Amino acid sequence: MTRTHLTSALLCAIALLAGCAGVKSYEREMLADPIMSFSRDTLSDQYLEHVYEVREGARGATTTQGGGCGCN
Amino acid sequence: MIASETASTTQRTHRAGTGRAWWSALLAALGMLVSYTATAVVLPEDRTDLLYHHYDGGGVTVKGPAMLVRKSAGDNVSISGRYYVDTISSASIDVVTTASPYKDKREEFGVGIDYLHGNSLVQASMSSSKENDYLADTLSLNVSHDLFGGLTTLNLGFSQGQDTVQRVDTSFEEDINRYNFRMGATQVLSKSLLLGVAYEGISEEGYLSNPYRSARVLGATLPEQYPGTRDSQAVAVRLVKGFSSDQQPVISSVRADYRYFRDNWGIRSNTLKVALQRYFGSRVLGEARYRYYQQSAATFYSDNFASEMTYMARDKELSTFHSHSLGAKVTWYFLDRKYLFLDRMSLNFSHDYVNFDYQDFTDVRTGELYSFGANILQLYISAWY
Numbered sequence: 001m002t003r004t005h006l007t008s009a010l011l012c013a014i015a016l017l018a019g020c021a022g023v024k025s026y027e028r029e030m031l032a033d034p035i036m037s038f039s040r041d042t043l044s045d046q047y048l049e050h051v052y053e054v055r056e057g058a059r060g061a062t063t064t065q066g067g068g069c070g071c072n
Numbered sequence: 073m074i075a076s077e078t079a080s081t082t083q084r085t086h087r088a089g090t091g092r093a094w095w096s097a098l099l100a101a102l103g104m105l106v107s108y109t110a111t112a113v114v115l116p117e118d119r120t121d122l123l124y125h126h127y128d129g130g131g132v133t134v135k136g137p138a139m140l141v142r143k144s145a146g147d148n149v150s151i152s153g154r155y156y157v158d159t160i161s162s163a164s165i166d167v168v169t170t171a172s173p174y175k176d177k178r179e180e181f182g183v184g185i186d187y188l189h190g191n192s193l194v195q196a197s198m199s200s201s202k203e204n205d206y207l208a209d210t211l212s213l214n215v216s217h218d219l220f221g222g223l224t225t226l227n228l229g230f231s232q233g234q235d236t237v238q239r240v241d242t243s244f245e246e247d248i249n250r251y252n253f254r255m256g257a258t259q260v261l262s263k264s265l266l267l268g269v270a271y272e273g274i275s276e277e278g279y280l281s282n283p284y285r286s287a288r289v290l291g292a293t294l295p296e297q298y299p300g301t302r303d304s305q306a307v308a309v310r311l312v313k314g315f316s317s318d319q320q321p322v323i324s325s326v327r328a329d330y331r332y333f334r335d336n337w338g339i340r341s342n343t344l345k346v347a348l349q350r351y352f353g354s355r356v357l358g359e360a361r362y363r364y365y366q367q368s369a370a371t372f373y374s375d376n377f378a379s380e381m382t383y384m385a386r387d388k389e390l391s392t393f394h395s396h397s398l399g400a401k402v403t404w405y406f407l408d409r410k411y412l413f414l415d416r417m418s419l420n421f422s423h424d425y426v427n428f429d430y431q432d433f434t435d436v437r438t439g440e441l442y443s444f445g446a447n448i449l450q451l452y453i454s455a456w457y
């Protein structure tokens with residue numbers, strides 16, 4: 001499957017999921033809590049990702065976006 | 073071995089594919105925008121973090137302060153500033169087997185601005201990193217948009233970076249150009265479950281080797297030589313599930329994160345992260361986390377080449393290895409009510425231990441496969457206002 005098809009499938013799946021979710025605004029108390037965040041402490045998580053990035057071959061698609069790192 | 077022509081063809085193919093994917097994403101997003109109404113996204117919180125970090129492992133010590141300050145200006149704009157320092161003392165295996173231990177200092181500055189317009193958040197940022205033999209400048213633009221009454225958030229992003237690679241005490245200087253393309257979505261699946269998906273493609277061109285490191289050919293050392301381009305793709309899926317109790321609407325959560333990575337150097341990797349967070353009373357939050365990482369080697373990597381090749385690397389970051397990381401973090405909200413201009417403050421401490429095991433990188437001093445463990449410590453204070 002090409003990346004174009006994958007992207008379209010992904011967005012269609014999101015649209016479908018959104019239609020099914022039906023979570024009202026007043027039901028989102030838990031979702032607003034810091035422990036429901038993918039990255040609740042940006043600076044700390046940026047540092048940790050940087051530590052791994054300079055020691056590993058993989059990069060990208062993390063929960064934080066750092067700056068230039070002088071990685072090579 | 074990878075030929076530069078192959079790399080260049082792969083890069084062209086990747087760019088054409090990226091273009092089609094972006095058109096497809098844009099059309100689908102526009103279609104959804106027309107069909108649904110949405111609620112507004114919000115600006116990031118006004119917050120300052122002061123952090124001290126310390127890494128010690130494999131003969132390398134890196135420590136220093138970091139700071140992130142964010143403040144809104146009016147209802148639609150938030151401005152941020154970032155400062156980060158790495159003070160490096162290195163006697164790593166690369167250094168002790170081919171050169172002398174060294175000390176270095178890296179400083180990074182960054183500024184950013186967030187602009188809220190309706191259901192969209194536009195973020196622009198720039199950062200500049202400097203050490204005595206490496207300079208890096210990056211410009212980034214991200215756009216987030218809420219859909220379906222705030223149940224779905226789509227993100228698109230682009231970064232362009234330019235690095236300057238130098239070698240101390242020589243006139244050596246080469247450049248790297250880097251382009252990052254990001255897209256992702258966060259989806260509310262239920263009142264206690266969040267799903268996130270992310271894609272990032274990175275294209276690099278320029279001097280991607282290390283001017284200090286050597287490859288081994290039949291035991292002799294020769295300068296490393298890398299291809300002049302590198303294209304990579306990473307895809308991640310992450311979930312957060314929250315739990316409540318009779319006494320508390322939110323008491324704990326479990327976070328899981330998987331990433332698959334591939335590039336045209338032949339590296340394939342899998343990253344799996346799991347974290348458990350739990351409140352202990354109203355002021356203490358604990359976190360336990362585990363991370364597994366595994367990768368295959370680049371096609372032009374060898375521990376000891378049998379003959380001289382066009383491209384040669386003996387960088388252990390391009391070898392076959394895996395790592396396990398175990399960590400814990402404690403957050404203490406020592407101020408949880410309004411005091412002067414402050415809304416809340418917390419003190420945080422985290423400790424992660426990571427162990428790297430290399431499958432085809434030997435310690436030339438012992439002839440054994442190399443492995444090492446490292447401690448990663450963070451102490452930081454956060455203030456919301």
